[in-house]
Every structure is written in C-alpha cells, then in structure tokens.
Amino acid sequence: MGCCDAPGLMPLEEAMENMLSRIKPIQTTLQLPLAEAIGYVLAEDILSPIFVPPFDNSAMDGYAIRIADLSNNATMPVAGKSFAGQPFEGEWPQGSCVRIMTGAKIPDGCDAVIMQENTVVSEDGVTFTQTEVKPQNNIRPTGDDIRKGDIVLPKGSRLTSRDIPMIATLGISHVTVVRKPRVAFFSTGDELKPLGQPLAEGQIYDSNRYGIKPLIENFGCEPIDLGIIPDCPETLKATFEQAQSLADVVVTSGGVSVGEADYTKDILEELGEIGFWKLAIKPGKPFAFGKLSTAWFCGLPGNPVSAVLTMYVLVQPMLAKLSGHTEWKAPESIPATTKTAFKKVPGRTDYQRGIYTIEDGKFVVETTGNQSSGAFRSMSLANCFVVLERERGRVEVGETVNIQLFNSTLY
Known part of the structure; x- marks a missing residue:
C-alpha cells in the first residue's frame, strides 16, 4: 500500500482483480426464439446465411x-x-x-x-x-450491408433492441444464448420496514431492494427477491441457505459493517469463505465478496448510495463475466473542469455524485451537494460520477477531474 492508502482497506483495483480472476462464465446454453432473446448473451457467433440486400x-x-x-x-x-x-x-x-x-x-x-x-x-x-x-x-448492390458468411455479432455480445431486427433481416428465427445468471437478494436489519406500513420509532423504509432489483435486470440477470430479513442469526443463516439453492449469486444489503447485530460475516465464514472485506472506496467501504458452498456472495453496505454504487462499480463487471458478456466495457473516464469545489481526504477512491454539462465544447462538472452515503437525493440528481483518485485531496474550482457518465443501467 502507498502512503495515502487507508490501513486495512483493499484498493479498488486489487479487489476487482481478485473478484474477476475467480469468476468463470456460466456454461449452460438455451436456444430461444429471436423475439424472446433480448437481454441475453450470445453463446456463439451470429453468421449471416445470406447477402443483405439479397439482390441489387x-x-x-x-x-x-x-x-x-x-x-x-x-x-x-x-x-x-x-x-x-x-x-x-x-x-x-x-x-x-x-x-x-x-x-x-x-x-x-x-x-x-x-x-x-x-x-x-x-x-x-x-x-x-x-x-x-x-x-x-x-x-x-447485393451484399452492400452484409456479406454471406460475415460475423454479424460475435459470441459474448448481449442482445439489444438494435440487434434483434438486424438478426431478423438474416431470416434467423432462433439464437443460442447463455442462461441468465440468477441473483437472489435481500435486505437485513430490524430497523427496516416494508413500503406501505407506518414507521415505528427508529425505523426506516427499505429502499435498497428497489434499487438493487432494476440494476440486476439491467445487468441482464434474473432477480430473486427474498425480502427483508431481521437481525436473527438463525433466520439469516436459513435465508442464505435458501438463497444459494436458488441462485448463482447472493447479494445482501446491510449487515456487513462492524455493528454488534451484523451477523453476516460469521455466517459467511460458517457456510463458505470470505474473499475480502472492506475496500478503499468511498462510499461503499464495507463491501464484502466471498463464496458460499454453491453460490458467490456480494455483501453491499446498508446506506442507499453505497449499495447502488457498489452494485454499479463492483457487482456489474462480476455479473458480466459470469454471464459470458465479453463485450462489456467499464464506463469511460472523461476529463472535465470543476465548476464547484469537491471535498476529499486522501486514502480512498471517491465516487462523488456530479452533474456534467458541455460548455464551449468541453465537459464541466459540479457537485450535486450533499455527498453523504445516506443522501440518495444527490444520486437522483446526478448524471455522472466524479472519480477522485485515492491519493487526491480537496479539489478546487477550475481543476481537472475524471468523470464517468452513467451508462444505460442507471437510467
């Protein structure tokens, strides 16, 4: 670790390498009607059986x-x-x-x-x-768009609404795809209350599952919602066992910090093993990764922004590899000039919520305001992450930072 690294925290790059080096793509394939294949990953190249157009x-x-x-x-x-x-x-x-x-x-x-x-x-x-x-x-002319025998889409491509009509022009009615990863998820905590019920003293509504489920779907996976699980070791262990019997990956929200009622770590050690725990990332430090007996495990922090951020930055590439989505790419970093200052302490890679615009052909960015991991309003207002390096401190107006525009999974 460098001089600016927080002691005991794994750097983000090391954590990503650790996760992805262990994940092997799902081998189970399906043959689906073209109309039902959107969102699936191709298990083989799509070769054109005809010329397009087929005649002058x-x-x-x-x-x-x-x-x-x-x-x-x-x-x-x-x-x-x-x-x-x-x-x-x-x-x-x-x-x-x-x-x-x-x-x-x-x-x-x-x-x-x-x-x-x-x-x-x-x-x-x-x-x-x-x-x-x-x-x-x-x-x-004949074949002006596509030649017979051309690779139209390579194996590992995830089918989009633009790909389906292109394949249809080839007369292909069925495609061979990889089975979608199944992701079981649940929230933990006695303080959580379902929507539509009144809050008692000290309780909050469970919002994380409503952010996690659409992300799982947008990542091209099948979500399995197991609800809210109380802080009870026996119930929590039974839920983990149920989850791994249903899914390839188990994702929890909450229960991965250091509180007295956070039992997830002990149960994970009993049912499987821990790959790493606590990262040099902000927000999202208490992120956990490991292996149950039959499924992978990702433990998200309980704060809403932290949960969504770690799903987006860490779980997304892991699920892409599991699904065989070899064409997946991380969001591109774009230099931008700051219009506002950004508070930052060296030690962790910081993903702050920002709003970018283009002025005179150049990217500029400003903060959404409150950067607390519990303040989800700032996430709702943002259209990019301002990614501040681990060793960097406070950023003043007019400095250059790297931003990552939200990809389609966050829209």
Whole structure:
C-alpha cells in the first residue's frame, strides 16, 4: 500500500482483480426464439446465411435506365414497373426505361436509377433532366450491408433492441444464448420496514431492494427477491441457505459493517469463505465478496448510495463475466473542469455524485451537494460520477477531474 492508502482497506483495483480472476462464465446454453432473446448473451457467433440486400435494389423512387440509352432531351417510353416484392419481368426494349420504387429489384441490364425529381413525365414517356449520370447511380448492390458468411455479432455480445431486427433481416428465427445468471437478494436489519406500513420509532423504509432489483435486470440477470430479513442469526443463516439453492449469486444489503447485530460475516465464514472485506472506496467501504458452498456472495453496505454504487462499480463487471458478456466495457473516464469545489481526504477512491454539462465544447462538472452515503437525493440528481483518485485531496474550482457518465443501467 502507498502512503495515502487507508490501513486495512483493499484498493479498488486489487479487489476487482481478485473478484474477476475467480469468476468463470456460466456454461449452460438455451436456444430461444429471436423475439424472446433480448437481454441475453450470445453463446456463439451470429453468421449471416445470406447477402443483405439479397439482390441489387433501388435506393430511390425513380426510373431504371441503361446509361447507353440516354441522349440529350430524349423522351423514353416506360416499358414496365418494378415494385418492392413485384420485380419487373419480361422483355425490356432498348431505348426505354422502367418505373422503379425504393427497395425494388433492379432489372437485368440496368446500370443506373434516376430519381423521379430529375424527370419530366408526359404522355409520350419520361424526359430526364439530370445532366450527368454515373454507373450504379442510386443502386444498392447485393451484399452492400452484409456479406454471406460475415460475423454479424460475435459470441459474448448481449442482445439489444438494435440487434434483434438486424438478426431478423438474416431470416434467423432462433439464437443460442447463455442462461441468465440468477441473483437472489435481500435486505437485513430490524430497523427496516416494508413500503406501505407506518414507521415505528427508529425505523426506516427499505429502499435498497428497489434499487438493487432494476440494476440486476439491467445487468441482464434474473432477480430473486427474498425480502427483508431481521437481525436473527438463525433466520439469516436459513435465508442464505435458501438463497444459494436458488441462485448463482447472493447479494445482501446491510449487515456487513462492524455493528454488534451484523451477523453476516460469521455466517459467511460458517457456510463458505470470505474473499475480502472492506475496500478503499468511498462510499461503499464495507463491501464484502466471498463464496458460499454453491453460490458467490456480494455483501453491499446498508446506506442507499453505497449499495447502488457498489452494485454499479463492483457487482456489474462480476455479473458480466459470469454471464459470458465479453463485450462489456467499464464506463469511460472523461476529463472535465470543476465548476464547484469537491471535498476529499486522501486514502480512498471517491465516487462523488456530479452533474456534467458541455460548455464551449468541453465537459464541466459540479457537485450535486450533499455527498453523504445516506443522501440518495444527490444520486437522483446526478448524471455522472466524479472519480477522485485515492491519493487526491480537496479539489478546487477550475481543476481537472475524471468523470464517468452513467451508462444505460442507471437510467
């Protein structure tokens, strides 16, 4: 550890390496109808069985011609029509043209399409006003978008709403995907109360499960909500045993600090083993990672911002690897100039909530205000994290910092 590292706390980079080096992707695959495959990770490359487009077609509504037939101010008779799905058939006499629509098949012998805006139509035929016509003008050639045999999507890609219609253009009805990781999660603590019930003295509403569940879904995993578990060792142990029987990963919220009623660590040591406990990160120091007998374990802090942050920064890449999502990338760091000061003490990597804007083509960022790990309003207002290095101290106005724009999982 360096001089600025908090004693006893594992650096974030070391924790990430520790986690990811142990995770092996799920090997179970499914064959799903394309319409049901969104959000799944491909277990094999998608190879195109056809050319796209499968034939030369028109990029415009207009007239198919042979350039050799063009002459100044000549009027051509129309020999027929070519519509999408209804190509021109029959003899095409020299010196004539074919009416053609966008997407329609190019007639044999055609070497250009003149858009209808560059024509004058009369009873005698079509006069072309375009002075220069180049070969293949307004023609989309066979395979212009995708060649037969091309790798359209590689194994390890997570299917999005943009990928599904692309695969459909290939005529592929089913895809082979990796089974989604199952993630069981629950909150711990006698102070937690379900929504819709009145609060007694010293109680708060359980908000963390409402942040964890959509993140699990957005990460491409299957959530299993086990509710609120009281601070009772027997009940907590039974819940862990139930959770690992149902899931690949067990995620808890709360119960990983050093309070007298935090039993999670003792139970984890009894049922499995602890990989690490306590990180040099703020917020989120009391984050735990380990292995139960049949499932991985991630223990999130109980404070709402800490829970969401550690899910986003630490659990997200772990679940991506488990799901075989090899195309996953961490959010990119972008330099930005501060419009406000940021309080910081050396010792931990600090993820502060910020609001970025672009001024004169450059990123600027300001704080959302209260950076307490229990103040979720600042998380709701933010559109980025301001990532301050472990050794860094207070940041003044006008300094350069690195920001990470929220990716789609936080929207």
